[in-house]
Amino acid sequence: MFDFSEDQINRYSRHILLQDVGVEGQLKIAQGKVLIIGAGGLGAPVALYLAAAGVGTIGIVDGDVVDLSNLQRQVIHFTPDVNRPKVDSAKEKINLINPDVNVITYKEFLTSENALDIIKDYDFVVDGTDNFPVKFLINDACVMAGKPFSHGGILRFEGQTMTYVPGSACYRCLFHMPPPPNAVPTCSQAGVLGAIAGMLGTIQAAETLKYLTGVGELLTNRLLTFNAKTMDFRKIKTHRREDCPICGKNPTITTLVDYEQAVCDLKDRH
Amino acid sequence: MIMATHKLDITNEHCPMTFVKTKLKLAQIAKGDRLEVLLLEGEPLQNVPKSATEQGFQVLEVKQIDGPVYQVTIQK
Numbered sequence: 001m002f003d004f005s006e007d008q009i010n011r012y013s014r015h016i017l018l019q020d021v022g023v024e025g026q027l028k029i030a031q032g033k034v035l036i037i038g039a040g041g042l043g044a045p046v047a048l049y050l051a052a053a054g055v056g057t058i059g060i061v062d063g064d065v066v067d068l069s070n071l072q073r074q075v076i077h078f079t080p081d082v083n084r085p086k087v088d089s090a091k092e093k094i095n096l097i098n099p100d101v102n103v104i105t106y107k108e109f110l111t112s113e114n115a116l117d118i119i120k121d122y123d124f125v126v127d128g129t130d131n132f133p134v135k136f137l138i139n140d141a142c143v144m145a146g147k148p149f150s151h152g153g154i155l156r157f158e159g160q161t162m163t164y165v166p167g168s169a170c171y172r173c174l175f176h177m178p179p180p181p182n183a184v185p186t187c188s189q190a191g192v193l194g195a196i197a198g199m200l201g202t203i204q205a206a207e208t209l210k211y212l213t214g215v216g217e218l219l220t221n222r223l224l225t226f227n228a229k230t231m232d233f234r235k236i237k238t239h240r241r242e243d244c245p246i247c248g249k250n251p252t253i254t255t256l257v258d259y260e261q262a263v264c265d266l267k268d269r270h
Numbered sequence: 271m272i273m274a275t276h277k278l279d280i281t282n283e284h285c286p287m288t289f290v291k292t293k294l295k296l297a298q299i300a301k302g303d304r305l306e307v308l309l310l311e312g313e314p315l316q317n318v319p320k321s322a323t324e325q326g327f328q329v330l331e332v333k334q335i336d337g338p339v340y341q342v343t344i345q346k
Contacts, residue, residue: 023294024297
């Protein structure tokens with residue numbers, strides 16, 4: 001069972017030293033399978049830290065290619081990666097950090113058609129996407145499949161995150177429906193301070209490692225929000241709703257749906 | 271219940287690998303078993319027993335073996 005090599009013992013020594021992680025926790029991390037949806041602002045720090053932590057299998061879903069405008073915050077992609085598929089660029093960096101990680105890439109966007117099939121092999125899912133339709137899709141797919149996940153969203157100087165495990169409040173318990181297309185700007189329209197992506201993504205990475213090791217208390221039934229202008233962090237208590245359309249007593253949503261996207265997001269996705 | 275005694279030599283290790291190696295060995299032995307750790311005076315002698323105690327292990331004995339070499343007995 002304790003078959004870490006000398007190099008691995010050295011590499012993970014700062015985890016092994018932690019009382020709550022130790023050798024046993026590092027083994028759980030090594031056996032963990034995490035799916036990151038979106039290899040962008042949030043997915044980049046999540047992937048880098050989970051790779052460094054030694055997560056055994058990391059899946060990455062993204063159908064996009066690296067754009068020069070991504071590099072201001074998507075720190076897993078470098079200047080020579082412009083025009084390369086994001087999943088290829090991310091996989092290369094993950095394995096440069098840690099060759100122990102088995103990386104599985106999905107060069108496609110998550111849809112109602114492929115979502116359940118992609119998430120089924122993973123222990124934990126990280127939402128690193130930038131639009132509401134797919135955030136609701138991730139929530140619905142994870143609730144249906146009984147998969148824990150970390151929700152994350154950033155805009156301008158602000159971020160929010162929550163963690164779902166079966167039985168806790170889901171994203172739809174808090175936010176019933178996606179806002180109408182174009183009602184809320186995405187970060188591609190409104191702008192975002194690059195470092196916010198790192199702040200929120202590393203919180204999501206920490207939640208993932210907490211889930212895998214069983215350490216501490218997850219951000220379940222709480223929504224963490226922060227505003228980097230004032231550096232105010234808030235935790236808002238949330239509750240599972242009995243009338244939630246997906247996780248409530250009588251769910252009205254029984255199949256996955258693709259909500260309409262804002263027009264300017266769609267045109268980026270040729 | 272028979273409690274076994276295990277041995278570990280970390281006289282060639284440096285901080286923090288001294289305690290990393292100790293934790294690895296402690297993870298492999300059964301609860302109640304004892305681990306006799308050979309270590310050097312100075313930093314290892316100061317930190318390994320302290321860290322072991324902080325992380326919930328019991329330090330039963332610290333004794334000088336030969337010059338700078340000490341033996342710390344830890345119970346899991």
